[in-house]
Amino acid sequence: MKSLHNVQAHSFASDNYSGIAPEVLEALTTANGGHQAAYGADEYTALLDDVIVKHFGSTATAYPVFNGTGANVVGLQALLPRWGAVICAATAHINVDEGGAPERMGSIKLLPVPTANGKLTPELVDREAWGFGNEHRAQPLVVSITQTTEMGTCYTPEEIRALADHVHARGMALHMDGARLSNAAATLGLPLSAFTTEAGVDVLSLGGTKNGALGAEAVVVLNPDALVGGAEALPFVRKLSMQLASKMRFISAQIIALYEGDVWLNNARHSNAMAKRLRSKLEEANLPGLSFTQATESNAVFATLPDGIADELRQDFHFYDWDATRNEVRWMCSFDTTENDIDAFAAAIKQVWA
Known part of the structure; x- marks a missing residue:
């Protein structure tokens, strides 16, 4: 098949417009040989766990999914009871760019807060962190932040730790949409764990697609104790959210290709x-x-x-x-x-x- 587009043309619309990193293409070719067990019982998904632990610590577990919206919906559902709500920035991807998926597919009430630069603070969180115990109000039990934000700004580890301490003290959990997590690490000059696990994030949506993958993201559980129903619940949430890949080796291989080295x-x-x-x-x-x-x-x-x-x-x-x-x-x-x-x-x- 001949190319249907000008392969020399580059766009400034979105990092989703880019192609696939050569290392990822090579990994897909390597993973394509022969047969491997389906639904994550393959060698590549097993290796992915080791790669994730290297970056995020011994408590981290990765659950590969198809896309960023899926990662966010699965991660947030795993953190919430049915009556739970999520506080987020008004510009958050989950609020603006996911077609209502958190609400429609996840039955999650979103509580958006206006911000000047896409970043939440403890004071901004408190605008919606109220009504606990009031059965007439969806309970604000998770705060979701984006790193880097939809405005291109970057949270410091100190800012994330302040948010984590604030929400944890109120019995809430902290979720991070890390579609551009790699860009944050490049800006901060820090390892990934420094502004995720060590800063108090409970569940992370780990990005790959915007940084050279074909279509590969993962829900990374950093604090299993924060999940409703425990760590064993997340695989069931992923399945019922239509994010369980049968040929998971091809998603895992892409994330490995990105994160195993540099x-x-x-x-x-x-x-x-x-x-x-x-x-x-x-x-x-x-x-x-x-x-x-x-x-x-x-x-x-x-x-x-x-x-x-x-x-x-x-x-x-x-x-x-x-x-x-x-x-x-x-x-x-x-x-x-x-x-x-x-x-x-x-x-x-x-x-x-x-």
């Missing part, structure tokens, strides 16, 4: 560096009417543009509006974004201004 970190460092390169070039250009709305702490650049600029740029480059009411756009970089891609995009932006 592929995950190298990819994230590169995509972060490309975002910083783009912002730096535009700051140097000092274009009138262009302003940056968030700190560039990962692989995302948020900016506001004068009227008409975004539409003209989109004739050649694909990217999304973030808040069209104020001409705010989001430019995403990926593990396979090149310096030439950045330079060409920055030159096009300057040309539109000219």
Whole structure:
């Protein structure tokens, strides 16, 4: 089959637009030979447990799933009784971009809180952490944070620990959507455990797809005691949530390819560096009417543009509006974004201004 698209074209719309990392493609080919037991009883899924323990500690257990929405829904369900609710940022992926899946598929009430930069604080959590024992209100029993956030900002370990201590003191659990967890590690210069397990996170959605995988995520249980029904309950939640892969070896092999060595970190460092390169070039250009709305702490650049600029740029480059009411756009970089891609995009932006 011949290619149906321009393989030289790179987009700034989403890191989901990127291809598959070469190491992941090689791992899929390796895993494809012969037969292996289904539903996770294979050699690759067994090895994945060792890889996860290396990064997150001896209590960590991984449950591979198909996608990030599935990871979030499975992880949150495992932390909640039927009457439980989740406090999250208003911009959280579970609230904005998952089609109501937590509510429809997981029967989970979401309690969104507006934030300035996508990050929750103990004070913001307390806006919805009330009504405990009131049978007329869904009980706020989990706080979910995203690392890095949907605004491209990054929680420090201290910020996460403050949240964990705050919610645990109230009998709540802490969930982390780590779709871009690797980008956070690249920004912080810390091992993954430093801002997850050691910072008090109970359950993690571990990302792979945005960082070079074909379609591979995992629910990582860091604190089994936080699960409703205990650790043995999560496999049943995964199955009834339609996230149990029969040929699980192909999901596990992808995550191993990313996290067994340094592929995950190298990819994230590169995509972060490309975002910083783009912002730096535009700051140097000092274009009138262009302003940056968030700190560039990962692989995302948020900016506001004068009227008409975004539409003209989109004739050649694909990217999304973030808040069209104020001409705010989001430019995403990926593990396979090149310096030439950045330079060409920055030159096009300057040309539109000219």
